Amino acid sequence: MSTVTASTGQAGAVSAQAISEVGREVWRLCRDLAPKLQFHGWHHVSFVRDKAVHFARRNGADVPLVEVAALVHDVNYMVRRNSLPVDGRALRLDILARAGVPEHVAHRVDRVVEEAEMRTRHRGISREAQALSDADTLFKALPVTPVVLAPRYLEENGITLRELAHKIVGEQRAKHDEGYYFYDPEAAATYSRWATANLELWSCIVESLDDPTVTELLSAVS
Numbered sequence: 001m002s003t004v005t006a007s008t009g010q011a012g013a014v015s016a017q018a019i020s021e022v023g024r025e026v027w028r029l030c031r032d033l034a035p036k037l038q039f040h041g042w043h044h045v046s047f048v049r050d051k052a053v054h055f056a057r058r059n060g061a062d063v064p065l066v067e068v069a070a071l072v073h074d075v076n077y078m079v080r081r082n083s084l085p086v087d088g089r090a091l092r093l094d095i096l097a098r099a100g101v102p103e104h105v106a107h108r109v110d111r112v113v114e115e116a117e118m119r120t121r122h123r124g125i126s127r128e129a130q131a132l133s134d135a136d137t138l139f140k141a142l143p144v145t146p147v148v149l150a151p152r153y154l155e156e157n158g159i160t161l162r163e164l165a166h167k168i169v170g171e172q173r174a175k176h177d178e179g180y181y182f183y184d185p186e187a188a189a190t191y192s193r194w195a196t197a198n199l200e201l202w203s204c205i206v207e208s209l210d211d212p213t214v215t216e217l218l219s220a221v222s
């Protein structure tokens with residue numbers, strides 16, 4: 001459970017019109033770049049947007065800010081494969097500016113995206129970042145993700161199964177074990193079993209890749 005209640009600032013600074021324009025632009029980019037966004041395409045963005053809004057309504061965060069942050073949180077994958085949120089900052093700020101989001105608010109959105117990043121997030125992130133993080137983390141923890149979507153992640157980002165397995169276990173294990181895998185208590189109660197199973201699966205994949213019979217099998221099928 002989260003112990004943090006800080007918000008990133010004044011609520012209501014992102015208008016409904018701006019959200020809708022950002023949504024249209026991100027949808028258009030996802031459509032045009034669909035062949036290179038097999039994992040982080042509109043299916044991911046819209047899932048994270050819907051869930052982030054749900055979690056933001058529960059934790060008292062600035063809901064419009066969270067919604068717009070969810071819409072632009074993964075634009076870095078449009079700029080460069082296997083990249084970090086910071087690599088999408090220029091595009092993120094540009095999309096927000098063109099939708100009429102004031103510059104200081106756009107920078108808050110960018111900070112929320114940075115705060116919510118799995119690799120570096122911690123217990124003390126803002127409520128807005130918690131809502132975004134829970135939504136993005138839930139997508140990763142869905143039982144269907146390793147089965148249906150992980151191959152798409154490998155393809156999109158040009159990395160190996162070994163690299164992905166190490167990335168997942170390396171980035172997620174401590175958050176899980178230290179009790180802030182999810183910030184929202186309802187999300188933790190509902191989805192922790194999935195998260196635990198998912199992490200266990202990826203830990204087993206890491207382990208199995210040290211077994212020569214598994215690596216032989218993989219070279220035979222690839």
Ligand SMILES: [Fe+2]
Pocket residue numbers: 044048073074136
């Ligand atoms: Fe994401």
